[in-house]
Amino acid sequence: MIDLYTWGTPNGRKVSIMLEEVELPYTAHSVNIGKDEQLAPEFLRISPNNKIPAIVDKENDIALMESGAILLYLANKTGKLLACNGEDHWRGIEWLMWQMGGVGPIFGQVHHFSKFNSGVSEYAEERYLNEAKRLYKVLNERLEGRSYLVDDYSIADIATWPWVSRYEWQMIDLNDYLNVKRWYIEIAQRPAVQRGYDVPSHVNEIPIPD
Numbered sequence: 001m002i003d004l005y006t007w008g009t010p011n012g013r014k015v016s017i018m019l020e021e022v023e024l025p026y027t028a029h030s031v032n033i034g035k036d037e038q039l040a041p042e043f044l045r046i047s048p049n050n051k052i053p054a055i056v057d058k059e060n061d062i063a064l065m066e067s068g069a070i071l072l073y074l075a076n077k078t079g080k081l082l083a084c085n086g087e088d089h090w091r092g093i094e095w096l097m098w099q100m101g102g103v104g105p106i107f108g109q110v111h112h113f114s115k116f117n118s119g120v121s122e123y124a125e126e127r128y129l130n131e132a133k134r135l136y137k138v139l140n141e142r143l144e145g146r147s148y149l150v151d152d153y154s155i156a157d158i159a160t161w162p163w164v165s166r167y168e169w170q171m172i173d174l175n176d177y178l179n180v181k182r183w184y185i186e187i188a189q190r191p192a193v194q195r196g197y198d199v200p201s202h203v204n205e206i207p208i209p210d
């Protein structure tokens with residue numbers, strides 16, 4: 001049994017979607033970041049960077065933070081959703097790192113400046129939105145002629161999809177990125193994604209573009 005510490009955010013949903021996909025039993029614990037619960041000393045012992053998501057796997061006596069590390073751990077534990085070897089193994093890690101180093105931090109800044117602090121810094125809004133649009137273009141080109149980021153559905157898709165699900169916060173029209181739109185809608189229909197999206201609790205329906 002795995003304990004998942006999470007909240008209804010893109011980084012949190014990566015891990016709940018993964019747990020649903022690989023069908024590992026888990027218990028979800030809410031860490032309300034709106035109430036600074038991520039700063040509680042007992043949570044810090046599990047997640048020393050004060051952020052969700054984090055897991056505790058009692059079977060292996062391990063606590064892990066950082067969504068990318070957790071996805072790799074769960075793929076390794078189950079032998080699912082990342083090729084075990086060969087080029088696809090490294091492509092999966094490559095696109096997972098692309099999400100962790102690019103999409104997550106940049107889209108997060110778009111949310112911070114353009115959605116929640118609009119007007120405070122025109123420079124920052126423009127800088128991060130332009131970079132987000134560049135990343136959408138990269139994703140769109142990667143998905144040209146390909147169903148998923150690495151041929152088979154993998155942790156690279158699971159890491160990226162929850163950030164794209166906030167396309168409205170980013171003022172992105174997915175009709176400008178038709179490969180992304182097709183990929184996004186298809187993944188949104190997966191039952192495991194729908195279940196994982198609602199962990200630790202239902203916030204809203206998954207947005208679906210016209």
Ligand SMILES: N[C@@H](CCC(=O)N[C@@H](CS)C(=O)NCC(=O)O)C(=O)O
Pocket residue numbers: 009010011012033038050051052053065066067068104
């Ligand atoms: N690189 C980390 C980022 C985690 C992260 O930013 N979590 C956010 C929620 S999505 C959080 O806990 N924010 C609370 C805070 O910054 O105090 C990961 O991928 O796990």
